Amino acid sequence: MSAVQTTVSQASPPKRSFLYDPNIRGYFYQGLLVFVVSYLFYMAATNAVENLQRAKIASGFGFLENTAGFDISQTLIQFSAAGSNYGEAFVVGLLNTLVVSAIGIFFATFLGFAIGIARLSSNWMVRKVAMVYVELLRNIPLLLQLLFWYIAVLGPLPQPRNSVEMGAGFFLNSRGLFMPRPLYASDAWVIPTALLIGIVGTIVFRRWARAQQESTGRQYPVGLVTLGLVVGLPVVAWLVLALVGANPVTFEMPEKGTFNLRGGMQILPEFVALLVGLTTYTAAFIAEVVRAGILAVSKGQTEASGSLGLKPGQTLRLVVIPQAMRVIVPPLTSQYLNLTKNSSLAVAIGYPDLVQVFMGTVLNQTGQAIEVVVITMGVYLTISLVTSFVMNVYNRRVAIVER
């Protein structure tokens, strides 16, 4: 101890007490803060456990293995009241949340870009329609919009006995949209394989066409080739299979039953209302993000590309949007996160998302509020962090590289 002190005092001549060393004090206060915070959490947790035990309320995560005993309207995995447990009910709710969020993000992005670009259109009518859309949709609470879609738009659809026949086995009624269910035979693998080959082929062709254009200026019909490869190839594969006598895909048609249509695939009105509500609402915000991004690109860029002979469409696609993306992507990520989190409003219209199934039914049947709420918060946090991570990776790719 004394040896250390002597070396220290030798190394730093102006001798002072370690009490006044800013480094040591810094570490001390940081350590103290960490200790206080973790002690607070520890106390809160043990206190909660103690209180639960005193009140004879069950705790722990064992309930996830108990039989569920209730049914859910939309299940993407096998689920039955008798054969499934609360853990599986959780997975069902989670998948329903992910499905509606993923599809919602997909459509909201397209719709949002279209409207954002339309707001800057040189056509007065298009510009004003886009403006009215944005101002209307983003200024009405989402919950009201969901109730509007569910009660006012989908509610008055006809009863099953008067279903609207849309042809090709499609029916529409107040119980949802019914369509033929494809049943795959053993040799059906050929079709997705053809699709995969088509997609890979498209990517290769696009790269080649781009390289060609950049070096020689020649342009190739990229759109037509894409269509041919992605759509044409699987269709050809199907036709060939059909010609040799195999029947890779058959359809189970919905038929009229006592109460409702039987068989086929059903898309619930709750799902449609939630999807349409989330998509149109979020698209209004994305439109503003896109508009801001485009306006951030200096006008000189557009004029320069015009003087180089690019058409307005090409200017937008090749010059403006790539530069706008660096402004668009970060707020776009926030909109994706909002859409995912807003999907929990499903609870108001009976769509079995994570909150409805898990925080609603499971919480109430088990009474284990703390565990259920902690799990649910953890799930939303994870979904949001993963979305952010993916978008950040994308952002790094589109960000302007300083040269």
Place this chain on the structure above:
Amino acid sequence: MGEYTDMKKALVTIAFGLTASLFATAASAQATLNSVKQKGFLTCGSNTGLAGFGVPDAQGNWTGLDVEFCRAIAAAIFDDPTKVRFIPLAAKDRFTALQSGEVDVLSRNSTATMSRETQLGLDFPAVNYFDGQGFMVRKKLGVSSAKELNGASICTQQGTTTELNLADYFRANNMKYEVVAFATSDETFKAYDSGRCDAFTTDASGLYAERLRASAPDDHIVLPEIISKEPLAPAVRHGDNQWGDIVKFTHMAMLNAEELGVTKANVEQMKTADNPEIKRLLGTEGKFGEAVGLTNDWAVRIIKHVGNYGESFERNIGEGSRLKIKRGQNALWTKGGLQYGIPVR
């Protein structure tokens, strides 16, 4: 400088508030009666709106069988049935509200079950309405039995025993159905009424009450099958036995009063009756009220302000109401029903 100290003060207050809410809940498990007396009113978890059981009228006054039960407890404690604050709770929130101490008693057509007593930390001291689950359908469907509901869509409220019985019933009868579950009874019934579902299911009493809200009540029929036992009971937190006793004997006093012919109108004269059972009930003999922390005229207060069980029943859901529910299982045991008052002695 002033701003800085103010902010610091605010932060300290917040920190203490948070800490207090996390750490100081331990004491609240006991002595609900004392805290109710201190507050000066009872907080009662009630239905968000179920005709006959718990519903606010246009002026915001709560009425109904379950509501009057809370008024009876308030009358026993304060001699004033208006000292109740009603907190409307959806089915899925009701037990959490009780567990967390937001309400003192939950009187909200809730079914007593074993798991709710043992895992949720609740007690159901007395059954104030014996019920069972039924189905309602549109007349034009031509369905006359629940056994014909194979393939139907059924609207139900989530987080209820109804939701579980439904799954059991269709499984036991080997039938398929599509469940559409909503958070509140209001949303559930609206969805049924708008045609989203073929059938609506809840406790039979609820079916009759909800039917009154339909756009055309006569277009709907209640199917004859009762598929479950639903002993509807007020609930309290497990562990405070004194409070549980008060809730239990509030109901028993109302039952005994009916059995002994003590009514809202004649309770004052009955005080001079010779019948020892009436004397004990009305506190002219013995100290039964003091033993649970109330006054000895506790039952007089209940009957004077609210009436006996039969009176409350008839006024809210029986012949004197729009629901016109028969006493049935809820008649006194002396009349072939299940309502049986534990003697005051």
